[in-house]
Amino acid sequence: MFEHIKKRIIKGLIEEITCLDATGIELVGHNYISQRENQPLIHHGLNKDYMPSGYTVDTFSDDSSIVGEYSAEKGYFDYSGTKEAPVYSKINKDIAHALGHKGESDPEKIYLISNQEENPSFRSKFNSTQIGQEHADRLIIIDARELAKGVYEQSITNPTVADFYKQYFPAFSQNMDNYEYFGKLPNSCEGHVKADEIIGVISNHFESGNAVCILYGVSGSGKTQSAIDFVRRNNGVFPNYIWIGGEDWNSDSSLCSVQRSRGGAPVNVAGLFNAEKSILVIDNYTAGLEESNFEELRAGFEKGGVVLVTSQISVPQSSVYLSIPQLSIDSAFALLGETAQSASDLCKEFISRCRFSPLILSMTKKLCHDQGIDKEIIYREILDDPELVDDSSGASIVKKILTGLPDSSLSALKQIANSGKNYHDIEFLRHFIGALKCNSLQKLSILAPENTTGVLRLHDLISIAAQDGVDSSSIIASIEDYISLKSGDMTPSVLRQIHLCSDIIYDEHLRRGGSRDIDWLHYSLLQLEGDKKIALHEELFDIDFNKSDSLPKIKSVIDAKEIHSYTITDNNARKDYYAVCANRYNELLKDGVPEDIQLELLHHAGKSLRRSGKYAEALESFNQLLELKPSWHATYGQIAHLGTQNGVDRDVKDAGEQAMRVLLGFIQDELFSVPLRVSLAALARLRSYKEIVREINDQQELVKKLADVISISALEGLDQFYEAFVSFTSMFGYKHSRTCVSIAESIPELIAIPPNQVENKQWVSACEALTNSSVAAGRESNERLAKLLIDSALSFANEISDSKHLRSYDARCVAKTYNIGHQPNKALIAITKVPDEDVNHWLLYEKSKAYLELGKGHYEEALASAKECFESARKDQNAQARISIYHDLLSRCYMQLDDHDNSIRELREAIENCSNETYRAELEVKLADITQC
Known part of the structure; x- marks a missing residue:
């Protein structure tokens, strides 16, 4: 498993640990210590009703040499007193409690486990206290981060231990079951039972000579799970698979131009499918299809590739359509948690009526198990109501089952269903319905991870059953509040939710009208690509603002001004435009604006000054910003960028190098603490700092962390990917070729993307990155991948060399690609397009x-x-x-x-x-x- 996948799983696990209540942290913590110490321990922290009890320590060994204390209290790592003499009252209390347990002799080890993350400065401050120094040899303090790492390591070495932890962490459970497909193939539903009979029918369909199978059936009939099982069952037969959602593709458009609609990056489906024998899955397609719709995949079909589509509709008499068969009786019993031998007559009748819907069976089992409801009661209530069993869609039965949820969970579920959107960013959902409610719905498998990283989905049938009526006002208000809480910082979570709800955000923007004050909806729409963004920036870029204006207005106008600057083609005119912007921002800074607006103005003043060639003034602006917010990673990134400009003074260059070192230190210490866009920009600029590159080349672990940045950015679909990718392969491709190959292997969707799906300004970066990766793959004797990579690079080279004139750098890149692709004549033609005075030794x-x-x-x-x-x-x-x-x-x-x-x-x-x-x-x-x- 790639390291970046492990880190994403642990990051998600940290978030789940912080949601544990007092009982949960007791049970998880006790198991963690027992496994770590490799011995059974006594747990008295909970009484017989599983409520926290007093009068004794939470966990201890038979000889009391080991003691464990657990806390779900907020502020566990906060101190009172002064920085020089901090007092950690909660921790001190737990230590005193543990020391008093054994009597005359103190315990040898004291574990203090919290569901909170400790502050970066906690260790140094706590170690300076008297109690910290006195008991340093016996104290083992585990915060949420360290607990997540420990839980993960214990789980991958012992499946039984993993099964224990899965009870408490639903997302971790699904990630552990599906980690090899993390970020690509959707997770199986919890408790899913593989139905060999359905896989067999799909296999027979293909073996009969069909290259396309459209598996149809009602919502909840198990189509998606069957597709997942088919891909896994055949992973040794097909070297590659591609998974997209039905809403990602309009059958009137080319499969080369698919843009994942749930926050992911573009996917060259046809290019990937035709490159080698592959399975293409299109999940939940909502229109009719025929084999002729896949004509562009002919080359892939000839290699033995197949297409599997899931759909709720069918086209009569079409040979490519296949009705999903019902589960066998045995599979239905297994999914319900029953056996044919022990099942009651009522259970058998329930199965006969409901096995058309694996979703209903699994929900029934899960609800009974988690809520302690007798299954026979649910069977009887459903079977006794003719209106329920006569509803062939299953929605009425699901609605009845949902009434067994706790009121808080049902209310949260309705809140999501009534929004009209079934896909949401997980961090936003925790804000929208509350972290504990979100966690509860995940445990019930009502919210499940989607194949786009960081996204949870609500099954269509559950959404229909829970919905009282679609009203997007509540979720729009929550999105605005969420953006406001982040002060408009476009984190991956915020961006993802904006993209997922872009249509309803735009509808609400139109409903409110254009005469209102500029708000967070304006700012949200400026983050999107396409006509909506263009039309909006033209309305906003020349609007003035003053010190009494709101943060969303100022951010929106500044963003619109930046977007407008890209439309100015004359370099001198663009510089003048930036100089005017910088002057305006600096004027407003003198008017005593609030700090959050000061930060915004200083940031963009610095950028505008850099772009207008005033490098010393830009550095001064960024340094002022650091004084206000010394931990803002983006500022270090801007200074590092500033130091790479041609003609900067030595002090600016040195400041840039120092900022780059600071930023790399943040990445090395904690990869996810730095926003991905900032990390990518730093990587793109890093090769200008040759001394730093030489140092990093000798640090294999840091190289791997930087590779993680590249891979994760591809999963997130960030457009800066290629700039960072080419920089990385140029700097580390020779000495760390294996790492470059790992990146390429982990993101096949982006490798096969056609040039028309990439911005023109990124073509050269894409071409060189793919070429460098091909060379690395060849060095690692992976000829198959090397050919795929160079073929993709050649498609970019052809587009670039179509120009009548080429810059020296662009021609060198194209020529290198043609030489490695064994097309030297094209390399020489590209070189002739460079003016003689610009020909250099690289060319x-x-x-x-x-x-x-x-x-x-x-x-x-x-x-x-x-x-x-x-x-x-x-x-x-x-x-x-x-x-x-x-x-x-x-x-x-x-x-x-x-x-x-x-x-x-x-x-x-x-x-x-x-x-x-x-x-x-x-x-x-x-x-x-x-x-x-």
């Missing part, structure tokens, strides 16, 4: 390689270009660290011309000037081979 290097690739008859031209390249590189200070590659190129040219003496001489020069140990070893092997000839 000449690829020109020489292109002539070498063309073969016999072109070696003299290769040598001439290599010599010109070397002379140019020798005069460039920035090329000295890589001068060995130019000697190596000359050696290769001489070798092709049978000039062994000069070839050996140049190779020895390459070795002597090489600072990279891995590359030097390769050169030494090559020299040994030549000298033996």
Whole structure:
């Protein structure tokens, strides 16, 4: 499992631990200590009614050498007193309680476990206290973060232990069951029973010669779960699978242009499917289809690929449609938690009426188990009501079952259903209905993780059954409140919820009318792409603001101004525009605006000053911002960006390098503490700081963490992905090729994306990143992946080289791709599109390689270009660290011309000037081979 997946699971587990009540933390904590100490311990923290009890410590060993105390109190890690003499009253109380347990001799170990996360400064402050120093050898303090790591590690080494923890953490339970597909294949519903009979029918459909299977049936009949089972059952038959939602694809448009609608990135479905034998699943499609709709997948069908669609509708007499069969009696018994031998006649009748809907059976079992309701009562209530059993959709039965929920859970469920939206960001849901209610609905499997990371879904049938009437006003108000609580900071959670509810946000924006004060709805719509955003920014960018205006107004107008700046094509005019913006922001800062607005103005004043070429003033603005908010990661990112600008003074460059080091320190200490967009921007700029890159190349763990940033950004669908990806592969592709390959393997959707689904300005980055990754895959002997990557890179190279004129950097990138893709003639054509005065050694290097690739008859031209390249590189200070590659190129040219003496001489020069140990070893092997000839 990739490390970034593990970290995402642990991050989610931390959030679930913070939702534990006093009883939950007792039970989880006791099990954690018992497993850690590898011995059964005595638990007296709860009475026979599972309520917290006093008079004794919570957990202890037989000899009382180990004691555990648990707390669900907020502020557990907060102190009173002063910074110099802090007093941790709650912790001190627990320590005193533990010390008093054994009498004459103190316990050897005291565990203090809290469901809260400790503050970054807690350890140093607590260790300075007298009690902290006195009992340092016996104290083991476990906060939510450390407990999550421990629970995870114990779970992956012992399935029985994992089963215990799954009772308390529903999202963790599903992630552990499905971690190998995390972020891609949807999770199975809890308690799901694999129905071999349904998988067999689907398999027979394909074996009969059909390339497309549209599995249809009513909502809740098990179509999605069957599709998941089919993919897993055949993971050894098909090298690849692609999963998209029905709403992601309009059958009138190409499958190449699918844009995931639930916060994910674009997916080149056709490119992925046609590249190798694959399963394509389109879940919950809402219109009629025929095999002719998949004509663009013909190449994939010829390789043995298949398409599986789930739908609630059918087209009569169509050979590609397959009605989902009912569960077998045995599978229905298993799903309900019954057996044929022990089941009552009432149970058997219930199954005969309800096995058309696995959802009804699983909900019945789950509700009875969690709420302590007798199953026979539910069976009788449903069977005795003809209106329920006669409803073929199952909605009436589900509605009846839901009445068994606690009032608070049912109310929360209705709140979601009445919003008219069944997909939501998990963090937003905790705000919308409350963390404990959200957790409760997850435990009941009513809210389940979607295949887009961080999104929970409510099953359509449950939503219909719970719905009193659609009214989006409540959720719109909650979204506005959520954005306000974040002060408009577009975290992944906020962005995801905005995208998930973009249609109802826009409808509410129109309903309120354009004459109102600018609010958070305006700001939300500016985060979207397309016509809505363009139309809105044109309305807002030239609006003025003053010190009495609200934060949403100021943020919206500033964002609109930034969007408008991209429409100014003349560079000087754009600089002048930024200078005007900076002046306006600085004027307002002098008017005594509130701190949250000061932060916004300083941030954008700094950016505008940088963009208008006033680098010293920009640094001053960012430094003022750090004084107000020293922990704001984005500010360090802006300073690091500032230090990469051409022509900046030494002090600005140094400040940029220092800011980059601080930001990397944050990432190294806690990856998820830094917003992904800030981390990506830092990675994109990192290669300008060559000394830092050299240091990082020797830190494998930090390289892996930076790779996690790339992979996670792909799961989140962030548009900065390619800039960071190319930077990473350029810096670390040679020494850490295995890590680069792991990134490519973890995000096949983005690798196969066509150029028309990527912004033009990202084409060069995409081309070079894919090319570098192909080289890394080849170095790791993964020829299949190397070919897929270079083929994708070539599609970008073709688009870029269509231009009549190319910048030197762009041409070098394209030529490199063509050379590796064995199309040297195209490389030479691209190079000719660069003006002579802009041709540099980087470009000449690829020109020489292109002539070498063309073969016999072109070696003299290769040598001439290599010599010109070397002379140019020798005069460039920035090329000295890589001068060995130019000697190596000359050696290769001489070798092709049978000039062994000069070839050996140049190779020895390459070795002597090489600072990279891995590359030097390769050169030494090559020299040994030549000298033996």
